[in-house]
Every structure is written in structure tokens, then in C-alpha cells.
Amino acid sequence: MQASGSESSLEQAPQVCRACKIRKRKCNKALPKCSSCAKRNVVCDYTSPERTGYSEQAFASNPWAPPAQSIDFPTMLFLDPGLLQQGQVEIAQAVTPIPTHILHMLGDIEDIRATACKFFEHIHTWMPFISKKRFHELSLRPSFHSRPDVCMLLLYLKLITVLPPP
Known part of the structure; x- marks a missing residue:
């Protein structure tokens, strides 16, 4: 005892x-x-x-805790645009303009539409990483093509849809 x-x-x-x-x-x-x-x-x-x-x-302060994951604002909007439909959120605009040689690579609005059309017709069917409906809705906005993130996306689309020269 x-x-x-x-x-x-x-x-x-x-x-x-x-x-x-x-x-x-x-x-x-x-x-x-x-x-x-x-x-x-x-x-x-x-x-x-x-x-x-x-x-x-x-x-x-807990060292055993799993690391916190944060998603930056534009990524969050791209992944779940419905998340922000109810809020009055303004997206920050780019301060630096897109270089002219990049705009020249993209071409005019008709070239951009042709590239997007090729992408959605050939690539999107087996690798859909862009919402077709949302892309076409946003592409009608005048500021759409002047954003750096959009220009980068359009360059990616052009890269995967244009055949290399022989």
C-alpha cells in the first residue's frame, strides 16, 4: 500500500x-x-x-504544429473565384507596364484570340488548367491584356500552341 x-x-x-x-x-x-x-x-x-x-x-509558437499554409490573394481568386463574389475586394493593379517586346510577342487582340482558340480546341481537352468560360468573360475586359499575370498566362498558351519552326 x-x-x-x-x-x-x-x-x-x-x-x-x-x-x-x-x-x-x-x-x-x-x-x-x-x-x-x-x-x-x-x-x-x-x-x-x-x-x-x-x-x-x-x-x-508550437514547434510540433504543422506549418501554416497560406495562399496569396491572386492564387486564391484563380482557384476559387466564387469565394470573393460577395465581397467588395479590389485587386491591386501592376505598377510597371508590360515591356513592348512582350506585347509584340503576344500580338494584337486577334492573335491572342486565335492562340486561346487553339489552346481550348487542342490542349484544354486533355489538360484543362483554365476555366474556358471565365477566360472568355475576363478577356472582354479592356484591362485584361495589360496585367502581368495575364500576359504570362498568354505567353504560356502561345508557347504550348505554336509549333516550332522547322
Whole structure:
């Protein structure tokens, strides 16, 4: 009986330590360090990010937490344009103009439409990475062709649709 009495007098953590939880090993919850962590000479951490009500600040400083993933604004708009339909969001316009040699490579509006038509007819059927409907809706806007991201996309389309010279 004395053994159980002395065991209950030891301080114990309310949950298992992270190292034991990750390794799926039994943890005696001893403070400041469980026997498993003491034996392996590793840091014994009893904080639990899975608990509800865990603060974001503590989660951000948690080295065991998965890295936060953020998606930049234009990418988010491209991936899910419906996400921003309800909001009054303005997209930042490019400060630097598109170089003239790039605009020359793209051609006039008819050349751009011909390139897009080739893409949607031949490439899009087996590699659809652009929404055809959304592309045609946006291409009607006057500022569409002056954006750097759109020019880059149009250059990609031209690259994959134009045959190299013999």
C-alpha cells in the first residue's frame, strides 16, 4: 500500500506527453519529466495542441504544429473565384507596364484570340488548367491584356500552341 501512496504523492500531468503520444508509448505523466523521456533524454512536453480552446498564439509558437499554409490573394481568386463574389475586394493593379517586346510577342487582340482558340480546341481537352468560360468573360475586359499575370498566362498558351519552326 505504501507504494501506491507514495506514487499518488508524485505530481502528475493531466495528459500524456507529446513524445509518448507520438511514439504511442505508455506515459507515467510524471513531472517535470516522464520516465520514458528521462530514459531517452528528450524534452518532455505536456502541452496539447489538439485540445479545444487552444490559443492561436500558443499554436503558432508550437514547434510540433504543422506549418501554416497560406495562399496569396491572386492564387486564391484563380482557384476559387466564387469565394470573393460577395465581397467588395479590389485587386491591386501592376505598377510597371508590360515591356513592348512582350506585347509584340503576344500580338494584337486577334492573335491572342486565335492562340486561346487553339489552346481550348487542342490542349484544354486533355489538360484543362483554365476555366474556358471565365477566360472568355475576363478577356472582354479592356484591362485584361495589360496585367502581368495575364500576359504570362498568354505567353504560356502561345508557347504550348505554336509549333516550332522547322
